[in-house]
Amino acid sequence: MAWLRILTRSVGIFVLTFFLVRVMGKRNLARMHPFGLVNLIVIAVLVSFLTLGYFENYLFGLFALGVWVLAPITLDYLALKSKRIHDLVRGKETVLVKHGKIMEENLLQERFSGEELLRELRKKNIFNLTDVEFAVMETDGSLNVLLKSDRKPLTAHDIGQKVAPQAEAQTVILDGNMLDEPLASLGLNRAWLKTEIAKAGVSVENVFIGQVDASGDLYLDLFDDAIQIPRPRVKERVYASLEKCHADLAKFALETKNAAAKTMYAKDADKLKEILNELKPYLLR
Amino acid sequence: MTVSSQVKQTLATLEGAQGILKLYLTQTQDKETKAVFEKAINAASGIIGDLQARIRVLEREENQYKGF
Numbered sequence: 001m002a003w004l005r006i007l008t009r010s011v012g013i014f015v016l017t018f019f020l021v022r023v024m025g026k027r028n029l030a031r032m033h034p035f036g037l038v039n040l041i042v043i044a045v046l047v048s049f050l051t052l053g054y055f056e057n058y059l060f061g062l063f064a065l066g067v068w069v070l071a072p073i074t075l076d077y078l079a080l081k082s083k084r085i086h087d088l089v090r091g092k093e094t095v096l097v098k099h100g101k102i103m104e105e106n107l108l109q110e111r112f113s114g115e116e117l118l119r120e121l122r123k124k125n126i127f128n129l130t131d132v133e134f135a136v137m138e139t140d141g142s143l144n145v146l147l148k149s150d151r152k153p154l155t156a157h158d159i160g161q162k163v164a165p166q167a168e169a170q171t172v173i174l175d176g177n178m179l180d181e182p183l184a185s186l187g188l189n190r191a192w193l194k195t196e197i198a199k200a201g202v203s204v205e206n207v208f209i210g211q212v213d214a215s216g217d218l219y220l221d222l223f224d225d226a227i228q229i230p231r232p233r234v235k236e237r238v239y240a241s242l243e244k245c246h247a248d249l250a251k252f253a254l255e256t257k258n259a260a261a262k263t264m265y266a267k268d269a270d271k272l273k274e275i276l277n278e279l280k281p282y283l284l285r
Numbered sequence: 286m287t288v289s290s291q292v293k294q295t296l297a298t299l300e301g302a303q304g305i306l307k308l309y310l311t312q313t314q315d316k317e318t319k320a321v322f323e324k325a326i327n328a329a330s331g332i333i334g335d336l337q338a339r340i341r342v343l344e345r346e347e348n349q350y351k352g353f
Contacts, residue, residue, distance in 0.1 A: 165315055187314065216312025234305060241302040248295040249332075261339055268332045275325045282318055 009058075010051045017047050020069050036072075043068050090139045097135035100148070110137055121145065164282040166214050173210030173220075186212055193218070200229055215282075235283040242279070246272040289343035296336045303329040 020043075046065045055061040079086040094106045096117060107117065118129070120143040126132060134146040156163040170182035178190055196218045197204055209221040217232050246269055253265035303326055310322040 165317055167315060214313065214315065215309060215318070235309075238302050238305045238309075241298050245295055245299045245302065245332075248291070248298075252292065252295075261342075264335055264339065268335055271328055272332060275328045278321055279325055282321055 006051070006053070009053065013047060013051050017043075020065070024069060024073060039068065039072055093139060094137045095134070096137055096143070097132050097145075100130065100133055102129075112137070117143075162281040169211045169213045169219075171209065171211050172218075173204070173207050175209075176205055176207060176223075178204065182212075186216070188212070188216075202227070202229070239276070239279065239283045242272065242276055246276060289340055289347055292336060292340055292343065296333060296340065299329060299333055299336070303333070 043065065046061060046068060049055060050058060050061040050065065075085075075089050079089045094110050096103055096106055096110075096112070102114070102117070107114070117135075121127075121129070121132065121135070124143070124145055126145060126147070131147050131151040132145055133148045135143060137143050170186055172179055172182050172186075172188075172193060178193055180190070183189055183193060193210075194204070197207065197210075197220070200218075200220060202220065202222060206222045206224060206227075207220050208223050211219050213219070215235070217234065219231075220229055222229065249265050249269035249272060253262055253269060256262050256265065306322050306326050306329070310319060310326065313319055313322070
């Protein structure tokens with residue numbers, strides 16, 4: 001009967017640890033700062049001891065487990081309330097490169113050699129030290145780098161191009177199931193979704209993943225990879241129609257002999273051109 | 286004088302494009318995008334009005350092309 005006892009104990013402790021780990025939260029476990037790692041190892045050891053029944057009274061083990069789980073959580077809350085405790089618990093970041101110059105004393109303080117600094121930079125695809133404007137070592141030991149402005153990757157802001165604001169795409173179909181919550185957040189419903197899928201010529205069961213982007217276009221991925229759904233090009237087509245209208249208006253302005261009509265066509269052509277320029281970031285990019 | 290059928294074609298294309306813009310207007314949720322689309326739709330309405338007036342004039346003069 002010993003094996004039955006171990007089985008029930010293992011399952012029970014498995015469930016308990018699962019909930020405890022969820023309570024501890026994402027931050028605590030992903031963060032690899034030294035004490036966090038030690039914390040995790042101690043919890044793991046305690047849990048295995050509990051499962052194997054190494055404690056004379058398993059309540060002692062649960063007690064110890066409770067302390068090691070609750071203490072970091074309490075420290076985190078206290079760190080949120082007071083900056084001093086925050087600095088004590090987490091430590092402060094160290095600046096390693098400022099204004100392009102390496103701070104050698106800080107490097108010494110972190111026991112980080114120049115070689116290691118260069119290696120960490122290479123990990124971020126930075127091979128020239130001169131490109132670095134600012135580099136800081138975070139409390140968990142990772143390095144974060146700010147490049148000099150002329151070495152940063154180009155953004156639309158730098159070129160002065162207007163780009164339409166894009167919200168995130170919502171996944172509305174997963175594994176053939178329609179998800180109501182994302183649809184509702186977009187102000188759509190299942191009827192709309194069914195119509196759109198019918199328009200694409202497939203049925204709901206064929207769809208593996210479906211996403212709706214910020215402007216309301218539906219993109220589908222099907223189970224059968226042989227079928228190709230053409231990417232909806234509605235926006236590009238609207239832009240092209242408007243361009244055609246503009247060209248037509250300009251042509252009419254040249255062809256017509258009626259002076260009033262000529263001015264009307266020319267004015268409308270200009271207005272349309274202006275509209276086209278405004279719509280470009282929203283329809284094309 | 287421009288042939289009225291050409292003007293009617295342009296009118297139809299413009300109305301079609303305006304219809305799709307109206308559809309996108311209801312589908313987007315971003316205020317900035319909505320404002321730009323509304324402005325475009327209003328401008329298109331103005332041009333459609335001008336074109337329709339011109340077509341009426343043309344139809345009076347070219348009686349054989351009357352009607353759609």
